[in-house]
Amino acid sequence: MAGRRTAARGGLTALLLPLLLTCCVRCARSKPSNIILILTDDQDVDLGGMTPMKKTKALIGGAGATFVNAFTVAPLCCPSRSSVLSGRYPHNHAVRNNSLSGNCSSPLWQKGPEAVAFPVHLSKQKYQTFFAGKYLNQYGKKDGGDVGHVPLGWDQWHALVGNSQYYNYTLSVNGKEEKHGDSYEKDYLTDLITNRSLSFLDNRSPQHPFFLMLCPPAPHSPWTAAPQYQKEFGHVTAPRDGSFNKPGKDKHWLLRQPVNPMPNSSLSFLDDAYRKRWQTLLSVDDMVETLVKKLESVKELDNTYIFYTSDNGYHTGQFSLPIDKRQLYEFDIRVPLMVRGPGIKPNQTLQAPVLNIDLAPTMLDISGVNLSSVNMDGQSFLSQMAPSLRNGTARPFFLVEYTGEGHPTTDPACPKLGPGLSQCFPDCVCEDAYNNTYACVRTLDGQSNLQYCEFADSESFVEMYNLASDPHQLENIVKKVDPTVLQTMNQRLIKLQSCEGDSCRDVK
Numbered sequence: 001m002a003g004r005r006t007a008a009r010g011g012l013t014a015l016l017l018p019l020l021l022t023c024c025v026r027c028a029r030s031k032p033s034n035i036i037l038i039l040t041d042d043q044d045v046d047l048g049g050m051t052p053m054k055k056t057k058a059l060i061g062g063a064g065a066t067f068v069n070a071f072t073v074a075p076l077c078c079p080s081r082s083s084v085l086s087g088r089y090p091h092n093h094a095v096r097n098n099s100l101s102g103n104c105s106s107p108l109w110q111k112g113p114e115a116v117a118f119p120v121h122l123s124k125q126k127y128q129t130f131f132a133g134k135y136l137n138q139y140g141k142k143d144g145g146d147v148g149h150v151p152l153g154w155d156q157w158h159a160l161v162g163n164s165q166y167y168n169y170t171l172s173v174n175g176k177e178e179k180h181g182d183s184y185e186k187d188y189l190t191d192l193i194t195n196r197s198l199s200f201l202d203n204r205s206p207q208h209p210f211f212l213m214l215c216p217p218a219p220h221s222p223w224t225a226a227p228q229y230q231k232e233f234g235h236v237t238a239p240r241d242g243s244f245n246k247p248g249k250d251k252h253w254l255l256r257q258p259v260n261p262m263p264n265s266s267l268s269f270l271d272d273a274y275r276k277r278w279q280t281l282l283s284v285d286d287m288v289e290t291l292v293k294k295l296e297s298v299k300e301l302d303n304t305y306i307f308y309t310s311d312n313g314y315h316t317g318q319f320s321l322p323i324d325k326r327q328l329y330e331f332d333i334r335v336p337l338m339v340r341g342p343g344i345k346p347n348q349t350l351q352a353p354v355l356n357i358d359l360a361p362t363m364l365d366i367s368g369v370n371l372s373s374v375n376m377d378g379q380s381f382l383s384q385m386a387p388s389l390r391n392g393t394a395r396p397f398f399l400v401e402y403t404g405e406g407h408p409t410t411d412p413a414c415p416k417l418g419p420g421l422s423q424c425f426p427d428c429v430c431e432d433a434y435n436n437t438y439a440c441v442r443t444l445d446g447q448s449n450l451q452y453c454e455f456a457d458s459e460s461f462v463e464m465y466n467l468a469s470d471p472h473q474l475e476n477i478v479k480k481v482d483p484t485v486l487q488t489m490n491q492r493l494i495k496l497q498s499c500e501g502d503s504c505r506d507v508k
Helices: 002-029 054-061 077-086 107-111 118-124 189-203 264-297 356-367 483-497
Strands: 034-040 065-067 128-134 156-160 170-173 176-179 210-215 304-310 337-340 348-350 397-402 421-425 429-433 438-444 449-455 462-466
Touching: 034 264, 034 356, 054 065, 054 264, 054 304, 054 337, 077 118, 077 356, 118 128, 118 210, 118 356, 128 189, 156 189, 189 210, 189 264, 264 304, 304 356, 397 483, 438 483, 449 483, 462 483
Parallel strands: 034 210, 034 304, 065 348, 128 156, 128 210
Antiparallel strands: 065 337, 156 170, 170 176, 304 337, 397 438, 421 429, 438 449, 449 462
16 A cells, blocks of 8 residues: 555656646746836936937837826935935935035935945845946045945946046946046946946846946036037027026026026027037937847846936026026926836826836835835835736825025125025026025826925025916916915925825825
């Protein structure tokens, strides 16, 4: 009997063995999806900033989802990038502006939010991680740990020291200083990022998923295009519609000080900047095409999510401000966002608002991290792109906040404006000031499309716009709107300014 039982068991094993082997092979092949995040620098979406990106729009947007209501929670590089990395609003990660004293890549940031940023969680999920390009504006400076500081979570680290450059820059390569010159073939930063990402993909382990974060300098100043693109768009000028060259008569004092109409010198300056920004983006467009082809060749494209976005928007002549960001208006807070990947149907245009604090939880959602275990203010938007994968809801309200920067002494080029200003451009137009400090609640829920902003200044200035009837924010309606609506927006703003984690997603 025992012998027959053993024989029967052996026969059953023989029958099941092929099935078990097949299952094991599937298990061995099945790994979490790869993720690539391409984060550009100062790329607007409202004013045509995506127009040059034909390959990107086809290969990411056309192959996946385009979010037409994507926003940054802070329209400036360092606080915005800190929000991308941490999944938190600025009042929770405490990076206020681009200065070290404003916590940009400061020891406080490094010991706090950076130590629990989303790449740390991806690394714990066995992702192979790679970073190249601009990180934070003060990264690599002596008071911020120098080039030897490599943030937790990164296997390969090729980070730009300081702010955007295309040539003559320094990298921290895995904590070692690497200086670059002005040779296009060796040094042009956008192409270097592309080439090093390809090397990483060649040398990775196929057993584990990968995450690449690629941060080209384009289209940030000094707007140095690759040699082959420096004559492109020769007849292009900045758009002359919407709020272009309009006076900021009912706005915060900083918007009331530009000369209107703008002099020809300012118009020439901003048109030149507009063209050069487009020229620099052509190399980013090449980057996207090269990466997609590489993923195809290594048979990883179908298992890779590719996110394309920017840290903030940009303006060129709106409300007579020549060039910059830092303002509360749509042209500065809206950003491009396109995503392709497993389960995402092609050619989707999605309306629900998405924030840059949502990128981190979305990528962690893809990787399999339990989102209740991480302290983030954002929420995953995976369900919006691929409804079969998760359940989720869109937010009805969100916060935009900014802390202004200024110089304690008067700018020699603008003595009439006094101290406390910065970012002064041609014809004595200053784009920032200490009291350009504001917080806004934005409502975009299908029923209302409103923005309510309060300034921390001696006037306690308030701006409110109905973007359904006034998409270019030409009229501040704060003195016309029903006081109960103002009260409601004020209460939402108060709650959002002190929110953390779940409470940032549950504001009524």
